[in-house]
Amino acid sequence: xxxxxxxxxxxxxxxxxxxxxxxxxxxxxxxxxxxxxxxxxxxxxxxxxxxxxxxxxxxxxxxxxxxxxxxxxxxxxxxxxxxxxxxxxxxxxxxxxxxxxxxxxxxxxxxxxxxxxxxxxxxxxxxxxxxxxxxxxxxxxxxxxxxxxxxxxxxxxxxxxxxxxxxxxxxxxxxxxxxxxxxxxxxxxxxxxxxxxxxxxxxxxxxxxxxxxxxxxxxxxxxxxxxxxxxxxxxxxxxxxxxxxxxxxxxxx
Numbered sequence: 001x002x003x004x005x006x007x008x009x010x011x012x013x014x015x016x017x018x019x020x021x022x023x024x025x026x027x028x029x030x031x032x033x034x035x036x037x038x039x040x041x042x043x044x045x046x047x048x049x050x051x052x053x054x055x056x057x058x059x060x061x062x063x064x065x066x067x068x069x070x071x072x073x074x075x076x077x078x079x080x081x082x083x084x085x086x087x088x089x090x091x092x093x094x095x096x097x098x099x100x101x102x103x104x105x106x107x108x109x110x111x112x113x114x115x116x117x118x119x120x121x122x123x124x125x126x127x128x129x130x131x132x133x134x135x136x137x138x139x140x141x142x143x144x145x146x147x148x149x150x151x152x153x154x155x156x157x158x159x160x161x162x163x164x165x166x167x168x169x170x171x172x173x174x175x176x177x178x179x180x181x182x183x184x185x186x187x188x189x190x191x192x193x194x195x196x197x198x199x200x201x202x203x204x205x206x207x208x209x210x211x212x213x214x215x216x217x218x219x220x221x222x223x224x225x226x227x228x229x230x231x232x233x234x235x236x237x238x239x240x241x242x243x244x245x246x247x248x249x250x251x252x253x
Contacts, residue, residue, distance in 0.1 A: 001024075001025070001040060001041060001042065002025045002026070002027055002037070002038070002041045002042070003016070003019050003024055003025065003026045003027070003041075003042045003044060004026075004027050004028075004029050004033045004037060004041060004042065004043045004044070005019075005026055005027070005028060005029060005043075005044045006028075006029045006043075006044065006045045006046065006049070007028050007029070008046075009045075009046035009048075009229075009232050009236075010232050010233075010236035011046055011231065011232050011236045011239045011240045011243060012044060012045070012046050012240070012243075013236075013240075014236055014237050014240035015044065015240040015243050015244055015247075016028070018240060018241070018244050019244070029043065033060075034058060034059060034060040035060075037060040037063055039061075039062040039063075040062065040063070040064060041060075041063050041064070042063070042064045042065075042066065042247070042251070043059065043063050043064070043065050043066070043067075044066045044067070044243075044247065045065075045066070045067035045068075046067070046068070046229065046232065047067060047068035047088045047089055047098070047229075047243075048068055048210065048228055048229035048232070049067055049068060050210070051067070051070045051071065051074060053074055053077060056070070056074050056077040056078060056081070056083075057077060057081075059081060059083060060081075061081045061082050061083070062081075062082045062083070063083055063084070064083075064084045064086065064251075065078075065083050065084065065085045065086065066086050066088060066243075066246075066247050066250075067085070067087070067088065068087060068088055068089050069087050069089055069090070070085060070087070086247075086250055088243060088246055088247075091246055094242055094243075094245075094246045095130055096130055096134075097242050098130075098231060098239065098242060099129075099130035099131045099133070099134040100134045100138075101230070101231040101234070101235045101238060101239055101242075102131050102134065102208060102230045102231060103131065103134035103135045103137075103138045104138070104230075104234055104235060105227065105230025105231065105233060105234040105235070106131075106135055106183055106206060106208060106227070106230065107135075107138060107139075107142075108234050109204075109206055109225060109227055109230075110123075110181055110204070110206070113181075113204045113206075113223065113225060114180065114181065114204055116180070118142070118144055119142075119143060119144060119145075120180075121144070121145070121180040121181050122145050122146075122147075122178060122179050122180050122181070123139065123144060123145065123146035123147070123179065123180070123181045123182075123183065124146070124147050124148075124149060124172065124176065124179040124181070124182045124183070125146060125147070125148045125149070125183050125185065126149050126172075126182065126183065126184040126185060126186055126213065127148075127149075127150060127184065127185035127186040127209075128148055128150035128152060128155035128156070128158070128159055129185055129186075131185040131208055132148060132150075132183075132185040133162070135183060135185075136148060136159075136162035136163065137162065140162055140163065146163055146165070147163060147165035147166060147167065147172070147179075148162065148163060148165075148166045148167070149166070149167040149168075149169075149171070149172040150166070150167075150168065151168075151169050151186075151190075153168065156168045173195055173198065174198075176195065176198050176199055177198050177199065177200045179203065180202075180203060180204065181203070181204045181205075181206065182199070182203060182204070182205045182206070183206045183208065184205070184206070184207050184208060184209055184213040185208050185209055186209055186213055187209040187210050187211040188209075188211055188213065189211065189212060189213055189214060189215070190213055191213045191214035192214075193215070193218050195214075196214060196215075196218050196219065199221075199222050200221075200222070201221035201222055202221075202222060202223075203222035203223070204222070204223050204225065205219075205222055205223060205224045205225065206225050206227050207224065207225060207226050207227055207228070208227050208228060208230065209228065210228055212226070
């Protein structure tokens with residue numbers, strides 16, 4: 001068995017080295033990998049890779065593929081090629097730990113991106129998924145002032161475990177101008193031009209989601225910072241260990 005690894009990501013570079021240290025056969029993915037790969041060889045990509053149909057079609061048949069999520073409409077191509085796809089993000093433990101690393105990256109961007117102390121900033125977290133909750137736990141421990149806005153009624157009730165300042169659905173819109181930092185974790189476009197106009201100048205807007213929540217061309221007076229895949233930037237060694245544990249654990253099953 002050979003591990004073919006896409007090393008365009010810092011996390012996977014460290015992962016390749018860790019596998020080599022454990023005496024596994026590894027190769028960097030290249031244009032010839034599909035020709036040399038054998039049945040049950042392992043192909044590894046970072047969890048934030050965005051897959052297109054042509055990417056799947058270029059993979060060899062009968063391999064095991066470790067990466068992030070792949071759109072449901074592409075699963076037929078996987079079946080046709082008899083590719084066993086294991087999503088790193090479908091593992092709850094991996095997803096939670098990866099979200100913690102993302103929250104650390106968000107904190108670093110907050111410190112780098114504003115000229116005020118993080119304790120003087122008023123922060124809004126959009127969404128209440130794993131990344132949002134990891135940010136909330138971290139901010140609460142540090143004493144950072146923050147609010148959470150979610151469109152999920154059950155999650156809205158749960159948000160009061162982290163802070164008493166929460167919003168349901170678009171209730172946050174009328175107060176969005178009071179926030180110095182906005183962090184989006186929802187992977188869909190739901191912030192329209194009217195909401196953008198209410199965001200005050202000099203606001204730092206951090207986009208952690210794989211799909212932008214707003215049209216960046218409409219942004220004029222505030223900083224809209226695209227920040228997907230933060231573990232690659234701030235904690236790539238730790239992120240690679242998470243990937244290694246997940247992959248080797250699944251292969252043993």
